[in-house]
Amino acid sequence: MSSRSPVRVRFAPSPTGFLHVGGARTALFNWLFARKHGGTFVLRVEDTDQSRNTEEAVQVIYDGLQWLGLEWNEGPLVGGDHGPYFQSQRHAIYERYLKRLLDGGHLYDDAGATRFRSPRQTVVVDDAVCGHIEFDMSNPATHPDMTIRRPDGSWIFHFVNVVDDIEMKISHVIRGEDHLSNTPKHVELYNVLGVKPPVFAHIPLILKRDGKGKMSKRDEGSSVNSYREGGYVPEAVRNYLCLLGWSPKDNREKLDIEEVVQLFDLDKINRRNAAFDLDKCFWLNGQYIAQMPMSRFRELCVPVLQADGILFEALGEAHLENVLGLVKEKIKLITEVGPWTRPLFTEDFPFDDTAVEKTLKPAGTAARLRELASKLNRVTDWSHDPIEAAFKELAAAAGVKPALYIHPARIALSGRAVGPGLYQMMIVLGKDRVLARLEKAAAMAG
Numbered sequence: 363m364s365s366r367s368p369v370r371v372r373f374a375p376s377p378t379g380f381l382h383v384g385g386a387r388t389a390l391f392n393w394l395f396a397r398k399h400g401g402t403f404v405l406r407v408e409d410t411d412q413s414r415n416t417e418e419a420v421q422v423i424y425d426g427l428q429w430l431g432l433e434w435n436e437g438p439l440v441g442g443d444h445g446p447y448f449q450s451q452r453h454a455i456y457e458r459y460l461k462r463l464l465d466g467g468h469l470y471d472d473a474g475a476t477r478f479r480s481p482r483q484t485v486v487v488d489d490a491v492c493g494h495i496e497f498d499m500s501n502p503a504t505h506p507d508m509t510i511r512r513p514d515g516s517w518i519f520h521f522v523n524v525v526d527d528i529e530m531k532i533s534h535v536i537r538g539e540d541h542l543s544n545t546p547k548h549v550e551l552y553n554v555l556g557v558k559p560p561v562f563a564h565i566p567l568i569l570k571r572d573g574k575g576k577m578s579k580r581d582e583g584s585s586v587n588s589y590r591e592g593g594y595v596p597e598a599v600r601n602y603l604c605l606l607g608w609s610p611k612d613n614r615e616k617l618d619i620e621e622v623v624q625l626f627d628l629d630k631i632n633r634r635n636a637a638f639d640l641d642k643c644f645w646l647n648g649q650y651i652a653q654m655p656m657s658r659f660r661e662l663c664v665p666v667l668q669a670d671g672i673l674f675e676a677l678g679e680a681h682l683e684n685v686l687g688l689v690k691e692k693i694k695l696i697t698e699v700g701p702w703t704r705p706l707f708t709e710d711f712p713f714d715d716t717a718v719e720k721t722l723k724p725a726g727t728a729a730r731l732r733e734l735a736s737k738l739n740r741v742t743d744w745s746h747d748p749i750e751a752a753f754k755e756l757a758a759a760a761g762v763k764p765a766l767y768i769h770p771a772r773i774a775l776s777g778r779a780v781g782p783g784l785y786q787m788m789i790v791l792g793k794d795r796v797l798a799r800l801e802k803a804a805a806m807a808g
């Protein structure tokens with residue numbers, strides 16, 4: 363890909379079987395930076411710890427990145443000129459670099475482990491986010507010589523990470539701030555290997571919502587998978603992740619990803635740690651759902667309806683779109699689409715016990731539902747205004763509030779106290795089904 367710029371960045375996860383939002387945010391910032399500069403985004407799997415079941419764990423990473431739309435230009439599945447992209451397959455390369463260090467006199471044996479002799483000089487890092495930092499490496503008590511290879515022959519992270527960044531021609535290392543303290547060790551390796559270090563950009567940590575401590579695996583919303591399963595929309599989650607450590611410097615929060623690509627740069631990343639706010643992500647999700655095109659909404663809802671066993675196809679495409687149109691601006695999670703729309707596709711829908719007790723059981727309800735049915739039976743133009751007028755006339759004639767007809771009707775038609783607009787629901791259901799359900803609910807009301 364000769365048309366690409368020299369910008370080469372990478373996401374280098376260890377396959378733990380879990381893609382943390384922090385990792386996803388790191389991947390996203392790398393992806394944004396590559397997109398912004400027409401560069402290359404590399405995926406490299408740091409699987410030197412062979413004790414894990416890598417295949418499944420790696421799949422979790424692919425799934426999470428693909429779900430968020432963070433396609434990589436080089437790496438597993440897509441290939442590239444700098445592979446293999448699994449550290450477990452790069453032993454020969456590491457051996458070669460090890461020999462260079464050995465020949466340069468930088469290594470020594472320590473009870474079978476191979477260690478790197480620190481030059482014990484001050485290391486300067488001009489971090490694109492954290493600024494100019496001088497690391498005083500003179501004290502072996504606080505900065506012991508790093509191990510490069512364990513006695514069992516396995517490699518230590520620092521060494522293989524640096525070798526791979528060199529071999530993969532990485533120009534910018536964008537990663538979590540938890541790696542800032544490792545950076546002087548990495549720079550020492552670059553120096554003795556005679557390679558100019560990449561630009562480092564350490565992005566702020568993601569803290570728990572209360573700002574107390576780093577977000578951990580146990581915190582709600584920490585796994586990318588939990589969003590997919592929980593009915594979140596990838597573009598909303600991606601938008602939310604953009605705001606964790608970056609902002610457009612005005613107060614906007616919902617931003618098109620192409621605009622983020624245009625506005626993004628390393629010097630705009632905040633130095634302050636970002637506090638994770640699942641409520642904001644949830645709010646954004648609702649905004650995305652409400653504003654997305656119907657075709658996208660349909661695409662997201664269909665698998666969820668299928669998983670819920672709702673036979674939405676039987677009533678035709680136009681009915682499906684009508685139904686989805688009723689809920690699109692109301693639901694906040696895609697997973698809500700099943701419970702919200704089931705009554706619009708089938709007679710086999712559940713009745714909420716509390717709603718039945720509260721709204722159908724009170725005395726007089728059965729009679730009112732039957733009154734309503736006979737009134738609606740006389741509505742010839744089955745559209746919003748005549749239906750609304752029927753409710754009003756009925757209530758006025760009985761000298762009660764329309765709510766006494768409206769609430770029981772809602773339970774009768776959907777089994778639930780919350781849902782799409784009542785009159786809209788009645789139009790989509792059609793008169794016959796509405797009348798039948800009102801009769802059925804009148805019987806339930808006793």
Ligand code: GLU
Pocket residue numbers: 373374375376408523535536537538541
């Ligand atoms: N495998 C390391 C991690 O997951 C990569 C660190 C880096 O990006 O250099 O933290």
